[in-house]
Amino acid sequence: GAGVSQSPRYKVAKRGQDVALRCDPISGHVSLFWYQQALGQGPEFLTYFQNEAQLDKSGLPSDRFFAERPEGSVSTLKIQRTQQEDSAVYLCASSLVVRAKETQYFGPGTRLLVL
Amino acid sequence: KNQVEQSPQSLIILEGKNCTLQCNYTVSPFSNLRWYKQDTGRGPVSLTIMTFSENTKSNGRYTATLDADTKQSSLHITASQLSDSASYICVVSERDSSYKLIFGSGTRLLVRP
Numbered sequence: 001g002a003g004v005s006q007s008p009r010y011k012v013a014k015r016g017q018d019v020a021l022r023c024d025p026i027s028g029h030v031s032l033f034w035y036q037q038a039l040g041q042g043p044e045f046l047t048y049f050q051n052e053a054q055l056d057k058s059g060l061p062s063d064r065f066f067a068e069r070p071e072g073s074v075s076t077l078k079i080q081r082t083q084q085e086d087s088a089v090y091l092c093a094s095s096l097v098v099r100a101k102e103t104q105y106f107g108p109g110t111r112l113l114v115l
Numbered sequence: 116k117n118q119v120e121q122s123p124q125s126l127i128i129l130e131g132k133n134c135t136l137q138c139n140y141t142v143s144p145f146s147n148l149r150w151y152k153q154d155t156g157r158g159p160v161s162l163t164i165m166t167f168s169e170n171t172k173s174n175g176r177y178t179a180t181l182d183a184d185t186k187q188s189s190l191h192i193t194a195s196q197l198s199d200s201a202s203y204i205c206v207v208s209e210r211d212s213s214y215k216l217i218f219g220s221g222t223r224l225l226v227r228p
Binding site: 095 | 147156157159164166212213214215216218220221
């Protein structure tokens with residue numbers, strides 16, 4: 001079946017622009033996660049949804065970052081007034097449920113470059 | 116503060132050889148430890164998941180070990196193939212928020228013919 005998909009795959013933004021990154025999780029997956037991966041580093045947790053409820057947003061670096069999942073499926077990560085330090089790969093993952101050993105399935109990521 | 120440390124940072128081996136990657140963590144209380152493989156330009160793919168009660172877990176040519184007392188894990192790759200060239204990332208979760216994956220920086224492996 002289809003995996004997690006993300007769009008766009010690449011995004012170049014001028015500093016100060018707003019961007020919106022989309023994630024389509026695996027159908028039926030209740031949990032959805034966003035991670036930020038800087039060049040040469042491992043991903044870092046941003047936020048977590050269970051269905052449409054955002055249960056943890058402790059990793060969002062500033063109030064310029066906003067995520068939503070209004071119908072419990074597709075999610076959008078929005079970054080307002082982008083800064084150069086926002087340049088990174090943004091990864092989305094989904095899992096069927098939230099359990100200690102549940103596998104998180106990752107999408108290919110959106111590579112954001114802020115000039 | 117980096118809670119998951121991996122070594123080496125990078126490694127080059129010849130095709131057919133074995134290798135072992137190391138992971139040390141300070142995450143506590145501990146829930147589980149995972150190894151992910153990440154090809155360039157792609158999202159991470161899960162290889163193994165272990166809880167504190169599991170000492171070893173295999174997935175084909177990949178074998179992970181866990182010592183929860185010393186907070187160390189290793190990933191052993193047997194009979195390496197060119198397609199094993201990738202970053203291997205050690206990922207740990209806390210007991211109280213097991214959904215929140217804490218990633219190491221990864222070991223970049225290059226397998227040469």
